[in-house]
Amino acid sequence: MNRWCKVASSIQSTLSLEGRSALMKMIICILAALFALTAADACGSDTKDLLLKLNKDLLRATEKQESLPNPSIHIALRLSPQHNLIKEGQYLDQLKTKFHEDIQSTLNKGQPVVGRLALYVMALKASCQELRNVSLLTGENSEPLLTHLKKQMELEKDHIASSHRPLTNYYQYSLGILALCVSKVRVSSHVSHKLTHAILHTQFEHGDSVCVDTLAMAGMALQCLKDAETPVKNKEELEKALTTIKKKLLASQRPDGHLGNEFSTGLAVQALLAMGNKVDECAAPMMALWSDVKKGTYHNPMAISQTLPALQQRTYLQLKNKECINEDDSLVVDPVPVVPTQVHVHVQVELEVVKADGSSFTYQINVPSGVSLLDSLTLLQQQTDFKFETEDSLWGPFLSVVNGEQARQTDRRYWHLASDGKGLSEGIKDYKIEAAQKITIKNTSY
Ligand code: B12
Numbered sequence: 224m225n226r227w228c229k230v231a232s233s234i235q236s237t238l239s240l241e242g243r244s245a246l247m248k249m250i251i252c253i254l255a256a257l258f259a260l261t262a263a264d265a266c267g268s269d270t271k272d273l274l275l276k277l278n279k280d281l282l283r284a285t286e287k288q289e290s291l292p293n294p295s296i297h298i299a300l301r302l303s304p305q306h307n308l309i310k311e312g313q314y315l316d317q318l319k320t321k322f323h324e325d326i327q328s329t330l331n332k333g334q335p336v337v338g339r340l341a342l343y344v345m346a347l348k349a350s351c352q353e354l355r356n357v358s359l360l361t362g363e364n365s366e367p368l369l370t371h372l373k374k375q376m377e378l379e380k381d382h383i384a385s386s387h388r389p390l391t392n393y394y395q396y397s398l399g400i401l402a403l404c405v406s407k408v409r410v411s412s413h414v415s416h417k418l419t420h421a422i423l424h425t426q427f428e429h430g431d432s433v434c435v436d437t438l439a440m441a442g443m444a445l446q447c448l449k450d451a452e453t454p455v456k457n458k459e460e461l462e463k464a465l466t467t468i469k470k471k472l473l474a475s476q477r478p479d480g481h482l483g484n485e486f487s488t489g490l491a492v493q494a495l496l497a498m499g500n501k502v503d504e505c506a507a508p509m510m511a512l513w514s515d516v517k518k519g520t521y522h523n524p525m526a527i528s529q530t531l532p533a534l535q536q537r538t539y540l541q542l543k544n545k546e547c548i549n550e551d552d553s554l555v556v557d558p559v560p561v562v563p564t565q566v567h568v569h570v571q572v573e574l575e576v577v578k579a580d581g582s583s584f585t586y587q588i589n590v591p592s593g594v595s596l597l598d599s600l601t602l603l604q605q606q607t608d609f610k611f612e613t614e615d616s617l618w619g620p621f622l623s624v625v626n627g628e629q630a631r632q633t634d635r636r637y638w639h640l641a642s643d644g645k646g647l648s649e650g651i652k653d654y655k656i657e658a659a660q661k662i663t664i665k666n667t668s669y
Contacts, residue, residue, distance in 0.1 A: 284524035294346035301349035338395030341402035351547035404447035435483030439494035480511030489530030567591035
């Protein structure tokens with residue numbers, strides 16, 4: 224007799240005292256079993272298969288050769304308990320050649336690169352590589368990777384001192400601290416102080432909402448410093464910053480359980496776990512993540528890489544003591560399922576472009592429902608005088624130029640994307656046009 228039938232039996236014994244029939248016991252037993260089924264479905268039993276599928280999807284993403292290898296993908300694969308050691312090894316080689324060269328060329332152009340440098344360091348750490356043996360060549364100089372990261376962090380810190388913001392952003396600044404910390408390199412107290420100060424005095428924003436992703440990354444970075452007992456300028460301030468982050472992360476919970484949105488919840492859960500909070504399988508943010516996984520929300524490999532560790536109760540802090548011994552080697556890539564081609568109805572899209580000077584222009588286009596915004600823009604470009612350009616990023620194509628006007632990150636401007644007035648939570652390649660709508664692309668400052 225299962226646990227639920229035992230419960231039913233005890234209820235029934237109470238009932239039989241009142242003279243109820245055996246039929247009643249059966250009904251209660253069925254109801255109890257049904258309840259047990261729904262509870263297990265919500266947080267427990269089928270999550271194992273979902274996890275395995277997500278892990279396999281991420282592994283499959285390493286086979287795509289068209290874009291740069293992505294260190295965030297490697298980190299998530301390496302933090303997972305299931306591995307495919309050959310494929311992970313091959314991906315590591317690609318990172319050490321293609322991604323390595325890309326960082327080198329960015330450094331040579333004098334462009335800020337701290338976030339990518341940090342992710343690269345963490346990816347190497349995730350595969351237990353000896354970091355002292357990895358150097359970057361800039362001009363005639365070859366210097367260790369970690370020396371470059373420390374120097375970049377100094378540049379970022381000086382920029383905060385002079386302009387009250389990093390060269391890149393606080394998300395990348397936090398990644399830099401985290402990467403140095405998990406590599407057991409001492410982070411200067413001046414560098415860490417700039418982050419604690421920002422936590423206590425700046426509102427991190429992404430578009431028009433609080434940037435939960437940045438808070439989460441900052442939380443992991445500062446927690447790492449605390450655990451390592453790294454000397455800081457002011458211990459109380461570090462504690463205060465950590466408490467503030469925890470509070471803000473918890474306060475960011477939406478009625479549907481997400482912390483921020485679908486794409487920040489994984490990082491936020493990771494940060495809460497790292498900061499010592501228990502986030503069990505049935506907690507609201509975890510339930511929200513599982514429901515996203517079921518819906519197929521995480522198809523962009525970068526999104527999977529930022530969510531998978533949280534679903535496995537892993538955090539980036541575990542890279543610090545990662546040992547690459549006795550690892551599982553059971554993960555295999557399944558063949559890609561063939562999706563039947565569907566007959567699409569066409570939907571009408573109105574596209575409004577708002578330039579930096581406030582002038583706007585509107586286009587109309589019919590597209591098959593289900594196509595991406597990127598494909599829609601490409602169609603429009605073929606049919607009208609509309610023009611656009613993109614830049615590659617770890618998330619995919621970032622819209623950078625529209626009708627000849629560039630929204631440059633160096634000027635702290637970008638092309639903000641919205642549908643029917645609501646900011647998109649995905650980029651142009653991932654966002655699918657399912658119904659008629661008005662897309663607004665607006666040159667915005669941040
Ligand atoms: C900072 C930031 C921005 C800044 C970047 C500039 C800067 N220097 O600060 C600004 C404000 C411009 C921005 C814009 C957008 N962002 Co943003 N951004 C981030 C954040 C917090 C950190 C990115 C970062 O520095 N990564 C570290 C470095 C090492 O990686 P990287 O790839 O080299 O970084 C570059 C790209 O990530 C790019 N970028 C930033 N955001 C986005 C979004 C998309 C879709 C793409 C393709 C690229 C991109 O800018 C980074 C700096 O150059 C992430 C959070 C996260 N979890 O990753 C969100 C995040 C990536 N952004 C997001 C979104 C949705 C957007 C917008 C589409 C919002 C909108 N409605 O317009 C736009 C992009 C529109 C476009 N033109 O294509 C989502 C993406 C989710 C998804 N499934 O695609 C994230 C995950 C936030 C979230 N939780 O919703 N963003």
